[in-house]
Amino acid sequence: MAKLSSVNKNNRRIKLSDRLFKKRQRLKKIIMNKKLPLDERFKAQQKLSKLPRNSAKIRVMNRCQITGRPHGVYRKLRISRIALRQLGLQGKIPGLVKSSW
Secondary structure, rough: OOOHHHHHHHHHHHHHHHHHHHHHHHHHHHHHHHOOOOOOHHHHHHHHHHHOHHOOHHHHHOOOOOOOOOOOOOOOOOOOOOHHHHHHHHOOOOOOOOOOO
C-alpha cells in the first residue's frame, strides 16, 4: 500500500486539473494564435503562469486504484500488475488465467 499522503496529493491534483482544464486550454489557444497581437498573447502567458502548477494534466500520476502503487499500472484497467495478478488468481477478472508451462 502506498503512502496515503501521496495518494491524497495525487487526488487533489486530479480534481484541480479537471476544474481548471478549460481555462488552461483557452489560454493556450490564445498563446498559440499567431494572428493575435503580441501583447495580448503575452498577457495570456502571464495568466497561465499564475495558475497553480498542479492544475497541469501532466502532473497527475497514474496510480493503482486498489493499492496506490505508482509504477507498473495498466492504463486501461487503472490497476497495477501486482493487483491484476491477485485479482486474476482469485478469479475476479473474467477470462484471465495465470499462465504456467
